[in-house]
Amino acid sequence: MYLTHSFMSDEKKQSSQQPLILAVEDHDDSLLLISYALESLGCRFICQADSLATVLVAKEYQPDLILLDILLPGHSGIDVVRYLKEEPLTCKIPVIAVTALASKEDRERILKAGFNDYISKPYMIEDLEAIIRRVLCGKFDFHSALELCQD
Numbered sequence: 001m002y003l004t005h006s007f008m009s010d011e012k013k014q015s016s017q018q019p020l021i022l023a024v025e026d027h028d029d030s031l032l033l034i035s036y037a038l039e040s041l042g043c044r045f046i047c048q049a050d051s052l053a054t055v056l057v058a059k060e061y062q063p064d065l066i067l068l069d070i071l072l073p074g075h076s077g078i079d080v081v082r083y084l085k086e087e088p089l090t091c092k093i094p095v096i097a098v099t100a101l102a103s104k105e106d107r108e109r110i111l112k113a114g115f116n117d118y119i120s121k122p123y124m125i126e127d128l129e130a131i132i133r134r135v136l137c138g139k140f141d142f143h144s145a146l147e148l149c150q151d
Contacts, residue, residue, distance in 0.1 A: 019064035019133070019140045022065050024080070025098065026072050030121070034067060034098070037125045041132065045078045051075045053081045057092045065136060070099035070110060078113045087115045095133045098123075 021038055025031040026049045046061060048054070051072040058066060060089040066084070070077035079096060084090045094116040101110070102120040110118055119131050 017140065018042050018044055018048070019132075020061060020134055021065045021067060022054070022058055022061065022063040023047045023098075024051060024072070024077070025049065025067075025069045026051070026074070027069075030069070030098075034128075037128050040125070041129060043132075051080050052081050055087060055090065058084060058093060062089070063093060064139070064144040065132065066093055066095045067098050068095050068115075070097055070101055078110070081114045089144065096131055096135060098128075 007098075021043050023038065023045060025029065025034060025036045025047070028049070030051060031047050035047050036043060045056060046063065048057060051069075052074045054066070054068070068077045070078060077099070081095050081097075083097060084093065095114070097110045097115040097118045098121065099106075099110070099118070100121045101107075107120075108116050112120070117131050119128060119133055
């Protein structure tokens with residue numbers, strides 16, 4: 001099965017009203033950070049390191065949003081977003097580039113490739129939260145990472 005290098009949040013703990021986010025990142029530490037951020041927001045999520053399976057996973061699970069690294073082994077995030085935008089089942093799923101490429105030219109090239117938004121690493125969890133909220137346009141009720149810290 002192609003999810004051998006993926007993990008999914010425990011859906012029983014999450015409300016079905018929360019967004020499902022697919023995070024694709026080849027560095028374990030970065031993937032773990034993203035999973036903690038998504039969990040703190042109350043999101044359901046699928047995390048994977050395999051860029052080659054991204055389109056298949058997106059077609060099967062129909063996530064509300066995809067967080068996609070650019071510098072991936074196999075196919076780059078640029079290649080993957082093009083495949084996603086060509087597929088009828090995935091073409092409308094918003095995709096955010098999460099990348100260490102931070103120049104103005106990189107940003108322009110990435111957005112031109114079909115990404116809906118962009119965040120450069122390293123990022124603050126609050127910045128990731130803001131982008132997720134903005135891209136999903138208030139369709140979901142999120143927890144705030146700051147609220148969780150105050151409890």
